[in-house]
Amino acid sequence: MIEIVNLEKQYGNQTVIKDVSFKIKNGEIFGIVGRSGVGKSTLLRCINALEPISGGDILIDGTSISSLDNEGIRQLRKKISMIFQNFNLLNQKTALENVSLPMEIWGIDKSKIMSKSKELLDLVGLRDKYDSKPKSLSGGEKQRVAIARALSMDPEILLCDEATSALDPNTTKEILSLLKKINEEFKITIVVVTHQMEVVKDICQRVAIMESGMVSALGDVDELFLNPGKSLKKLIGEDELEVLPKGTSIRLFFTKEFSNQSIITNMARELDVNFSIVWGKLENFSGNVLGSLVISIDDKDQEKIISYLEKKGIALEVIINE
Amino acid sequence: MNSSGYITALLESLIMISISGVLSILFGFLVAIVLIFTKEGGLNPKPALYNSLDFIINMFRSFPFIILMIMLFPLSRIIVGTSIGTQAAIVPLTIAAIPFAARIIEGSLNTVDAGIIEAARSFGSKNSQIIFKVMLVEALPNLVQGITNIFINIVGYSAMAGTIGGGGLGAVAINYGYYRWEDTILVITVIMIIVVVQIIQSIGNRVYKSLIK
Numbered sequence: 001m002i003e004i005v006n007l008e009k010q011y012g013n014q015t016v017i018k019d020v021s022f023k024i025k026n027g028e029i030f031g032i033v034g035r036s037g038v039g040k041s042t043l044l045r046c047i048n049a050l051e052p053i054s055g056g057d058i059l060i061d062g063t064s065i066s067s068l069d070n071e072g073i074r075q076l077r078k079k080i081s082m083i084f085q086n087f088n089l090l091n092q093k094t095a096l097e098n099v100s101l102p103m104e105i106w107g108i109d110k111s112k113i114m115s116k117s118k119e120l121l122d123l124v125g126l127r128d129k130y131d132s133k134p135k136s137l138s139g140g141e142k143q144r145v146a147i148a149r150a151l152s153m154d155p156e157i158l159l160c161d162e163a164t165s166a167l168d169p170n171t172t173k174e175i176l177s178l179l180k181k182i183n184e185e186f187k188i189t190i191v192v193v194t195h196q197m198e199v200v201k202d203i204c205q206r207v208a209i210m211e212s213g214m215v216s217a218l219g220d221v222d223e224l225f226l227n228p229g230k231s232l233k234k235l236i237g238e239d240e241l242e243v244l245p246k247g248t249s250i251r252l253f254f255t256k257e258f259s260n261q262s263i264i265t266n267m268a269r270e271l272d273v274n275f276s277i278v279w280g281k282l283e284n285f286s287g288n289v290l291g292s293l294v295i296s297i298d299d300k301d302q303e304k305i306i307s308y309l310e311k312k313g314i315a316l317e318v319i320i321n322e
Numbered sequence: 323m324n325s326s327g328y329i330t331a332l333l334e335s336l337i338m339i340s341i342s343g344v345l346s347i348l349f350g351f352l353v354a355i356v357l358i359f360t361k362e363g364g365l366n367p368k369p370a371l372y373n374s375l376d377f378i379i380n381m382f383r384s385f386p387f388i389i390l391m392i393m394l395f396p397l398s399r400i401i402v403g404t405s406i407g408t409q410a411a412i413v414p415l416t417i418a419a420i421p422f423a424a425r426i427i428e429g430s431l432n433t434v435d436a437g438i439i440e441a442a443r444s445f446g447s448k449n450s451q452i453i454f455k456v457m458l459v460e461a462l463p464n465l466v467q468g469i470t471n472i473f474i475n476i477v478g479y480s481a482m483a484g485t486i487g488g489g490g491l492g493a494v495a496i497n498y499g500y501y502r503w504e505d506t507i508l509v510i511t512v513i514m515i516i517v518v519v520q521i522i523q524s525i526g527n528r529v530y531k532s533l534i535k
Binding site (some may be wrong): 048049075076078079081082084086088089090091092093101102104105106146149150152153159 | 437438444446448451453456459460462533534
């Protein structure tokens with residue numbers, strides 16, 4: 001488990017991270033999102049001590065990072081590996097040699113390095129690229145090599161710093177499903193820093209939203225996105241209030257259980273009310289289709305509709321647009 | 323002057339160039355590593371050490387080479403026992419070339435992408451491993467070009483060393499060609515030096531090309 005406790009980070013006089021605390025559970029895929037420059041990449045680098053922390057602490061399985069000496073930090077990095085936006089492969093080395101490098105650094109037996117590197121490149125789908133140098137690989141392939149390299153020391157935690165931000169949408173999907181597979185097969189905890197909402201929706205179970213060095217929201221991804229608070233709305237730039245008609249509207253949240261029922265049409269029939277659907281959205285969260293819908297209603301029907309929906313167990317929000 | 327005279331002079335030059343080339347690259351490399359370690363944002367920043375080393379290198383490089391050689395010849399007497407001839411010239415040549423070599427090698431190592439170094443730290447590399455297993459490997463093509471430059475510079479230095487008591491083609495050119503007005507000897511030695519430079523450059527180019535494949 002990664003416990004971040006009252007973390008502070010300053011560069012000179014500038015505070016980059018202010019009093020951040022949260023926990024990342026073992027085996028989960030945890031997202032950290034925010035606009036550029038909010039300190040999310042710095043936060044990620046504090047976890048493997050690439051950035052020294054200025055205050056507070058981070059506990060990895062109970063071990064405090066601030067208590068570690070250089071050798072302790074090196075040992076820590078053996079179980080926390082990292083992949084990067086720009087892949088950061090050695091251009092002079094082949095895919096196989098790149099994957100081997102951490103094992104060489106750690107003095108692993110040569111014959112074992114060779115077989116393990118091949119095994120890892122097979123795992124990430126690069127069986128035919130052993131001897132290719134990064135120059136002749138595509139972006140997606142480079143990131144696969146970087147993932148294989150990151151797995152070479154059997155880490156418990158994988159940190160991803162904007163790992164898909166330099167890739168096209170299709171390649172992004174492939175890399176994300178590879179990460180998901182790694183998470184499931186090896187039970188590796190994955191921490192994903194990104195500014196891409198699709199990444200969070202696609203693979204993260206929980207997410208922390210960062211704004212100017214602080215965590216402004218934290219929770220399960222599907223709940224946060226279905227019922228976005230102010231900070232998330234700001235982040236996704238969704239300000240649908242502007243497009244809603246004047247008067248009273250109700251926003252309905254369809255969670256997993258309701259997405260296959262005909263709630264809306266049933267309600268219209270049973271209550272004999274009229275309303276117009278003014279906004280709607282369906283989204284795919286790690287395979288679950290969830291949605292939210294806004295209906296514009298007559299003020300007089302408000303109570304009736306709310307009690308009907310509440311009886312059905314549907315989450316809702318009343319929006320009054322003056 | 324017969325052909326064996328030229329050959330002896332050529333061999334002397336080659337010995338001077340290769341020994342002081344190798345030595346200055348070795349020492350220059352050590353200095354470059356200290357610079358890389360101690361620079362701002364380096365692996366182990368020590369601004370005071372970096373700045374003083376930086377100043378000393380600049381100072382040595384601003385000296386007119388001939389003056390530096392004259393000042394350093396007495397040192398040859400201490401190190402190799404004589405201040406005249408090929409052996410004696412190796413000492414000042416090497417010392418004069420070290421600051422230049424250090425700068426060239428420092429520049430090459432600085433071309434390594436900071437992200438790659440960060441990645442190496444992220445999987446637990448020690449600083450020495452970052453230098454030898456990452457930076458040196460990544461900078462190799464660039465280093466080969468730099469080393470080619472260092473050698474060619476030393477060819478020039480070694481020719482100058484000939485004028486103040488060193489041996490080799492430079493000495494023949496100045497003593498026979500220039501002072502005795504034997505234009506043929508002057509032209510032949512200059513052509514030989516040109517050929518040496520061309521050969522060094524083309525070897526450098528070949529190695530470089532094979533490395534960036």
